[in-house]
Structures are given as structure tokens and as C-alpha cells.
Amino acid sequence: MQFRDLHRQYEAMKAEMDEAMLNVVASGAYIMGPQVDELEQQLADYVGAKHCISCANGTDALRLALMALGLGSGDAVFVPDFTFFATAEAVASLGIRPVFVDVDSDTYNMDVTDLDRKWQQTCAAGHAPAAVIAVDLFGRPADYDRLADFCNKKRVPLIEDGAQGFGGSIGGRRACSFGHIGTTSFFPAKPLGCYGDGGALFTDDDYIADMLRSLRVHGKGRDKYDNVRLGLNSRLDTLQAAVLQVKLRHFDSELQAVNRVAAKYNQLLQGKVQLPKIPDGVVSSWAQYTIQVEKRDEMQARLKAAGIPSMVYYPRTMSRQTAFSHLGQHPCPVADALSHTVLSLPMHPYMTDEEIEFVASSIC
Ligand SMILES: *Cc1c(COP(=O)(O)O)cnc(C)c1O
Secondary structure, three states, rough: OOOOOHHHHHHHHHHHHHHHHHHHHHHHHHHHOOOHHHHHHHHHHOOOOOOOEEOHHHHHHHHHHHHHOOOOOEEEEEEEOOOOOOHHHHHHHHOEEEEOEOOOOOOOOOOOHHHHHHHHHHHHHHOOEEEEEEHHHHOOOHHHHHHHHHHHHHOEEEEEEEOOOOOOEEEEEEOOOOOOOOEEEOOOOOOOOOOOOOOOEEEOOOOHHHHHHHOOOOEEOOOOOOOOOHHHEEOOOOHHHHHHHHHHHHHHHHHHHHHHHHHHHHHHOOOOOOOOOOOEEOOOOOEEEEEEEOOOHHHHHHHHHOOOOEEOOOOHEEEHHHHHHHHHOOOHHHHHHHHEEEEOOOOOOOHHHHHHHHHHHHOO
């Protein structure tokens, strides 16, 4: 059994995919070919944002967002303590101070009450709060009602790290549209993945969109050889854009399929382990199906013996990472506890009922 079966996905769209990829190879337009523009329009329409700017990966997308906002050393940016390293790394790599905020034990997402606490502590320590990055962990959109309210009151931009959230929604409004800037990743195992690295940013702000289009090509002005600022080399390959165009056509049915898998897991595991909680009106893109268990090592060993892969996302919180030990920030208790109990089970749109039943029976 595969944790996320990308081979089955390829088999399901092989003819279309092979044609799309070979077209790019034959065209010779490997960088910024027409598929890149087309895809950006399709993604902007899908998300419901005015602009989509593609880039090389989800980490660069976060860096580009912070650069477009003009943030740098002297600024402090709030990130969840429980996330993939890239969220905090993107911040620190620009000389910005990451401030780790605890998460909610049910949603796994940023806890706005702790955000308020960390904000006050940051100000008291003489650092300047400049933005908040919320993460849609495991596919569930963060608490954007409260986050947007908080950021509006404090007059700082909200960035949505939707690397795992693409496809999710709250009340019909799609992930990657909630912040001033939304970012995502097309790493193969993400909800919408390509066949290599890729990423994108979303915004309604014309100025930020122009800035991002400049920053992703060496801070270009009129053209690539007129450089008006320092940027990155961070474009999405035409080949990856073509792959994503094919996958986007199948994305809604895949989203339905992962929600069916999650519902079946919920039904079979109800009362046996702590299940992921998704309230009415919220749709998860199920980047991961993550349960909480007390004796995790034992359970993982039992699953492994049955031939079932499982993963721990994440075994170490940001405040406990060696790379951030110099910041001297206190660990966040909820994130800390989660790092000892979370376990992610196989989850992808092509799982059969028999496979879901086999995983569930191996757990109970
Ligand atoms: C994967 C991921 C990223 C980084 O995306 P890459 O494309 O791998 O650079 C950033 N944030 C989160 C939450 C992620 O899961």
C-alpha cells in the first residue's frame, strides 16, 4: 500500500498527461511558455483571486510574499509552532524574526488567543510585529474569521500558507484567497501536485501582483536585463504548468474522492482514536488524514508489520528545532503535545474501500 499513490493517479490520466507533456517538449518553450499564463488564469479563477503568480516552489512563494511586502531585518512575523519547517524558514532566511504561536489541539491551526499573547510579548521585547502567516495544516483552512479580524485591528498583513490547503474552503470561499497574499506548493504529494517542484501566490492587490512578477525574475523592470531590485530566480517550468493543467481538470473529482475516504475512515475509527475535526461549512483538501493516539510508536509498528505506511507530521515543533535554538523562544504546550501523539494515515483519491477497511482494522 502507498501512503499517497501518485502512480494510480498517473494511470487514471495517462493519455492526457503524456500528450500535454510531449507538446511542451516539442514546442521548445520550456521557460514561461503559454501554458504558464493559461494555468495562472485558471488557478486565479479556481481560487477566486484577482491575480495568480506562479513560482518555483512553496518555500519561494512564502519568501516572495514577504519580499513583496517589503519585510526584512528588524521585523517580526508570527508563524504557527506546528507546521512544516519551510513556513518559519522562509521568514528567518530573509533576516526576519519568526515568533512561534501555539495551535489549537482540534484544528491543528494557529490559536488566535495565543497569537494575541505572543504579540504583546513581542512588543514588550522591543520587536516590531509586521505580519502573520497562518497555515492550513493537513488541508483544513485556518480560523480566518478571527485571524483577519485580528490582523485588521493590528493593521498588519495576513499571509495564508496554503501549501497543504489548496482546494479547501470555508462557506464556499476557497483556500489561498483568505489572506492579503495566499501561497501554495505543487510539490508532488500536496493536494494539487506537479511532477517536480512548483508553487504559486494569489492576491487581489495589483501593486503586490506587479511586485511579485518582478521579484520572481531577478527583480526585473521593463525586461530581464533591466533590474530594479533584488529578486529570485523562481519561475514555474512550462512542463510543470502543463502537468498542472491536466491535474486541475480532475481536481474537483479528486477532492470529492478524498472527502469520501475521510468520511469512511471517520465512520470506521469513530470512538477508537481521536479523529480530525472538520465543522459544517468547512471543506478540507485532506493533504493528510491525521489522528491522535497515546501509544503512537506501538501503533506505527503494528501498521508497518501489516504493510501499511504511516507518517508523523511533525515530530518536532519549530521552537524545538536546532536551527531556531538561538531565538530562545519557549515551546508551545499544545504543539509540543501534538508532536508526540499525531499520526497520519494513508490518504489519497484513489484509495479503495478495501484498503480503507484494512487500515482501520489494523488500527483497532
Ligand atoms: C510543503 C510546504 C511548504 C513548502 O513547499 P515546497 O514546495 O516544498 O517548497 C510550505 N509550507 C507548508 C505548510 C508545507 O506543507
